Amino acid sequence: MPVQPEHTRFKGIALPPNGWALAVLLVLYIFTGLIGHDPWKNDDAVTIGVVHDLVNNGQWLTPSLAGHPYPDAPLHYWVAAASSHLFAWILPVHEAARLANGIFTLLALAFIYFAARQLHGREQAPAAPLLLAGSIGFLFHAHEAQPMLATLTAHTAAYWGLSQFESRPLRGACCFGSALGLGFLANGLAPMLPLLPVAAFVVWRSKNRQRSALLLLASLLLASMIAGAWLAALLARSPDYLTDFWQLELTQLSGNAQAGLSLLNFATLLPWYAWPAFPLAGWTLWVKRRQLRSTSLALPIVAFLVTLAVISVCLGVRSAPALLLLPPLVLLAVPGVTSLRRGAANAFDWFSMITFSFFAVLAWVGWSAMVFAWPERLARQVNRLEPGFVGQFSWFSASFAVLATLVWCWLIVTSPRSPMRGIMHWMAGLTLFWLLIAMLWMPWIDYGKTYRPMSASLAKALPEKRGCIAGVNLADSLLASLDYFDGIRTVSPESPEGKDCAMLLIHGSPRTGNWHKIWEGGRPGERRDSEKLRLYRREAGRSGH
Known part of the structure; x- marks a missing residue:
């Protein structure tokens, strides 16, 4: 009887992870922490404020904030308000609104998977959602009410559409056009601009340029119809609002005088913000340097460079717009996961296991200081940072956190050898860390952040x-x-x-x-x-x- 290959034996979760294992991990990571806390400062509070106004006043065409016009693209607020209506029987507005972000985020992970499967094949595709969700910068925004996540979803859908221009041109054009139009409705024109040069590049690389050019024109027409429906309604009903909206759009498009400085700041931001996709993308460039002209590599390279240039000029160095740099980096990093040399792959795997095991211990010790005032020195520091906070023991939170910790221990012991074990352990460890923060630390964090x-x-x-x-x-x-x-x-x-x-x-x-x-x-x-x-x-x- 032939010996069964090691990577197909059952040793915990099979690698590459199958659909159900991957979906459960990502759903657990995305939806944990969306509820259970008040609106927090900056984008989370602003978005929920707009949704609250929308739900109470019903001005769906012209979003407003605290009674004042808030000229912004409305799609994210529409979906969040619909989510608030749907779950009003069980959740307050701010928690139900964040569920819309969970939906957008899961769609973004699904589209990046489909794009990676189209560019790199079915075996390597699971690495894409693991890399995107596992990026440190993604963690900061995936669990807040953040319209840029809807734009991220549009970008990932657009890359999936562009990757199909050769194999399934009609579906690819429809997907790209819909993504472009809905992306405009999610966050305006500037964040979607990078996709136009990338689409032109795909047409130029196409074997049938004439057909691809016609499909691109059709997709642009589709995008214009989707975006134009809202703009036409504004022109008819609220022309002043439309004028204010376009004024803000033109201000963004006019750029800033410090684009070079913004570019430099992004260069210092990305190594940690896009970790681990950033170094893996660099490894792909090195190990596949003779294949950089292939579509599977040239598309994400061009997309990254164009997106970096556009957001540096139009949007400046902010954490939320940097999300748009992650999809091309992830698509470029996917081949790097499976081509890592054994020593480097093992080092990354051990780094993931040790790092998140250490963070898990810290999370438990910090929780003990908050709830049981032990260790005493750490408890004093906790009280100094948030004076007046009194920790309460919760059986549900503690039990769920214990279960998550035990699953992590089981996973790192039973995972089979695979080129994807390192990135799987990284994503699982990040999920554990976020679960522990959400279950154990959320009352303390919310105490300091809520108004x-x-x-x-x-x-x-x-x-x-x-x-x-x-x-x-x-x-x-x-x-x-x-x-x-x-x-x-x-x-x-x-x-x-x-x-x-x-x-x-x-x-x-x-x-x-x-x-x-x-x-x-x-x-x-x-x-x-x-x-x-x-x-x-x-x-x-x-x-x-």
Whole structure:
């Protein structure tokens, strides 16, 4: 009887992972942490604020934030609001809205799998979603309400479409056109611009350029119809909103004067942000250097370079737009996973196992300090960072965390030898780490990041008949949180209404003159004056700011 090859024996999860094992791992990673915490500062709070306004006021055509127009592409807000309606019976708006992000993220992972299968074959394709989900930068945004994730989904779908221009041209053109149009509705024109030169490159490389060019034109027409439906509705119903939206779009497209500096900053960001795809992509370039003209490698190379140039000029160095650099890096890194030399593959595997085992121990020790005040020195540090926090023991969270830790131990012991074992252990370890953070640390993190107690304190300080409140130096995330938690809205102090407001809410430096401070507050970790929020009342008989 012939000896069964080692990689086909059952030793834990088979590698490459089959569909069910891969799906369960990715679903567990994506949906853990989407619920169980309040809206957090920056994009998460802003997005949920827009969805909250959309759900309450029903202005689906023209999204707004805390009662003010918020000219932005609406697709992500539409899907999040629909998710909020669907799950309103069991979840609050902010948690139900984040489930839309989970859907977009899973779609992005599915499309990157299909694109990798088209470019590199079925055996290597599972590495693509593992590399994308396992990227450190992806972790930062995959579990927040983030419209850029919808754009990421559009990019991965577009790469899948472009990879089919030779084998299944009609389906590829339809997929690319739909992705382009929906991507515009997700985040505007600038994030989708890189796909146009990449599509032109695919047409130029095509064996039948005339057919591919016609298909590309058809796909652009399809994209224009999808995007134009919303723009035409705006023109008919809200032309002022359309004008503001296009003004913001043109501002982005005009670029910035420091594109070279942005490019340099991305070069320093990517090594950790795109780890482990970044070094594996570099290895692919080296080991496949004689095959760089092949479509499977040339497509992601061109896509990465064009995307890097466009976002450096139009979007600047921010963490969220850098997500768009991950799909081409991942597609380029896939061959590097299976071509790693045995020593390097084993080193990466051991690094993954040791790193996340160490992080798991740290997560458990930190949880012990928060809940049981042991170790004492660490417990004091925890209380210093978030004064007033009192940890509570949860049987459900602790049991789930124990189960996840045991599964991790089982996985690293039973995984069969395979070129994909390193990336599988990396993704599984990252999933374990995130599960432990979500199950054990989330109450402590949420305590320091939520605006809920501060908003409640401000609401109590406001008189019942308060009239309008002028707001100064209030970030969008703060406006969104105050409106979401307690229905507190402000107006611009420069507006006719704002000039006569008896109340003034200001973030940052104290206000002097004819204003009397009646309240001051902030989140527990905000101790500096520049971080405080203050409420003032105009002194009787005085006017103006």
